[in-house]
Amino acid sequence: MKFRRTVPLSIGVLVILGALVFAQSGPVVEKMPKSKNFDIPEDLDDSVKKLLKECETEMEQRLEDIKNFKEHQDKMMKAAKKAAQKAPKCALAQFYLCIGYQGEDKDKLALKAIDKGLKLKPDFYELEVERADILVREEKEDKALKIYDKVIEEHPDYYYTYEAKFSFMLKQKKWKEALEMLNKILSHPHLERLDKNLKEFKPILESEVKGLNLPIKAEGPHYIVDTDVSQEYADFILKHAETIWKAYNKVFKSNKMKKGEKFPITIFANRQSYLNYGGPPQSAGFFHPTLQRVVFIKSSREGTFTNTLYHELFHQFLSAQKVALPYWFNEGHADFFGGFKLNEAKNQMVCYTNSVRTNTIRQAVQSGRAAPLSQLITMTRDEYYNPQTMGRNYAQGWSFVYFLWRAENGKYTGYVKKYFSLMKKKKYSLKEMYQKVFARNIGTIEQAWQAFVRRGFK
Numbered sequence: 001m002k003f004r005r006t007v008p009l010s011i012g013v014l015v016i017l018g019a020l021v022f023a024q025s026g027p028v029v030e031k032m033p034k035s036k037n038f039d040i041p042e043d044l045d046d047s048v049k050k051l052l053k054e055c056e057t058e059m060e061q062r063l064e065d066i067k068n069f070k071e072h073q074d075k076m077m078k079a080a081k082k083a084a085q086k087a088p089k090c091a092l093a094q095f096y097l098c099i100g101y102q103g104e105d106k107d108k109l110a111l112k113a114i115d116k117g118l119k120l121k122p123d124f125y126e127l128e129v130e131r132a133d134i135l136v137r138e139e140k141e142d143k144a145l146k147i148y149d150k151v152i153e154e155h156p157d158y159y160y161t162y163e164a165k166f167s168f169m170l171k172q173k174k175w176k177e178a179l180e181m182l183n184k185i186l187s188h189p190h191l192e193r194l195d196k197n198l199k200e201f202k203p204i205l206e207s208e209v210k211g212l213n214l215p216i217k218a219e220g221p222h223y224i225v226d227t228d229v230s231q232e233y234a235d236f237i238l239k240h241a242e243t244i245w246k247a248y249n250k251v252f253k254s255n256k257m258k259k260g261e262k263f264p265i266t267i268f269a270n271r272q273s274y275l276n277y278g279g280p281p282q283s284a285g286f287f288h289p290t291l292q293r294v295v296f297i298k299s300s301r302e303g304t305f306t307n308t309l310y311h312e313l314f315h316q317f318l319s320a321q322k323v324a325l326p327y328w329f330n331e332g333h334a335d336f337f338g339g340f341k342l343n344e345a346k347n348q349m350v351c352y353t354n355s356v357r358t359n360t361i362r363q364a365v366q367s368g369r370a371a372p373l374s375q376l377i378t379m380t381r382d383e384y385y386n387p388q389t390m391g392r393n394y395a396q397g398w399s400f401v402y403f404l405w406r407a408e409n410g411k412y413t414g415y416v417k418k419y420f421s422l423m424k425k426k427k428y429s430l431k432e433m434y435q436k437v438f439a440r441n442i443g444t445i446e447q448a449w450q451a452f453v454r455r456g457f458k
Helices: 046-064 066-086 091-103 107-120 125-137 141-154 159-171 175-186 196-210 231-251 271-277 302-319 327-338 355-367 373-377 390-410 413-423 430-437 439-454
Strands: 013-017 020-024 216-219 223-227 263-268 285-288 293-297 341-343 348-350
Touching: 046 066, 046 091, 066 091, 066 430, 091 107, 091 125, 107 125, 125 141, 125 159, 141 159, 159 175, 175 196, 196 271, 216 231, 223 231, 231 263, 231 302, 231 327, 231 341, 231 348, 263 271, 263 302, 271 293, 285 302, 293 302, 302 327, 327 355, 327 390, 327 413, 355 390, 355 439, 373 390, 373 430, 373 439, 390 413, 390 439, 413 430, 430 439
Parallel strands: 223 263, 263 293
Antiparallel strands: 013 020, 216 223, 285 293, 341 348
16 A cells, blocks of 8 residues: 655755756655554455455545546545445545545544544544544644654554654744654655655755855844855845745735744855755755755856745745645746846836747747647646656746736736635636636637747737
8 A cells, every 4th residue: 555645844945056046855655564554454344345445546546646636535435425326334434534634624524533433433644644644634733743743652663653753743833843843754764755845955954954054144024044155145145035026926915924924035145055055966956845945056047046946935925824735837937037137226116028038939839849738737746847848848837827817918917816815715627727718718828829829028
């Protein structure tokens, strides 16, 4: 049996090669010895056994086939409900109901399934861990922590408990405790394959535990800059960050940050300091969504650097909104803001085309190599970051976002607003979002977008 979840801390590593920013991250879905709680009881009717097997398959497929998550989720729930109805004394059916209800953001119904499952089978400890997850979301952290610790002590082979507690500690920003749990995860005997991002994260977390101890700081309403470059440089970065924040906030209102909480930016003067922190060797900077920190090496190319800074700070800004957005939307908007420039006289941002992307997408449209917009809008992570087409996908994602906001005096802005509004509800798949927002008029939109690109983005 495979884990039903992914490791939540996959590092959105940014490898800056020339002018192109690549993202490297990925989920972990590991195999481990499954407990007897997942054995399908032999005394069940064959039809129920078949339903439970379908639940297991669809639960795994939800994560392996993210693009069709909702489809697999619905199939799992349909099978789980039938199994629970046909076999009301089967605890395993309640487990799948519990997982499914959580996937639908129906925690109260998930708790009912947990209670019923544990009444039927008190030693179904995996259900207790599910309860702890819900308690975390209800901000009942003390109760959740007691459950995690108890399951780890009594059932040390159940890897997901370590992962859940690790995520919990990161959420609480208890870096020392998180590091202790990470060390346990890295030494867990039942992992067949470990996501390299977990290993890469260790030195970064160790740095957070020890403290950055950088001598220079600049602080504004929304950002804190730490660096070992100079006070003048720290102030320069802070000015750009606070000004671009106003542009972000004008489009995507920020109301998710806790009072007094600020975004951290760290700039190292040289590569060795950056590597000592834990920066990936082949990179010049990255944004870590778990730590909410943007980290860079100082660049001598001011124009290119500030555009990249705006790009990464947007990922940081949007991450705080806690909305999992499709890749074209997330990367496209990061590049959209990456094209902004600071008007020093007015102390405000001005929107320009992103010069890194314009030639690539113009050539793709003219040669017919651009993906149909219906395909771009529903791309999964692996499809968007495919090394063979990634540069073109980035360029197309930027051009489509730029088109939606800027073409024909804002004629298409309603599509962006509706899309983001629906995404915040966290209940629709990529395909469903496409159908609800774009599908009806996609032919007209595609023609207008291509004409917009051919006219030089005017």
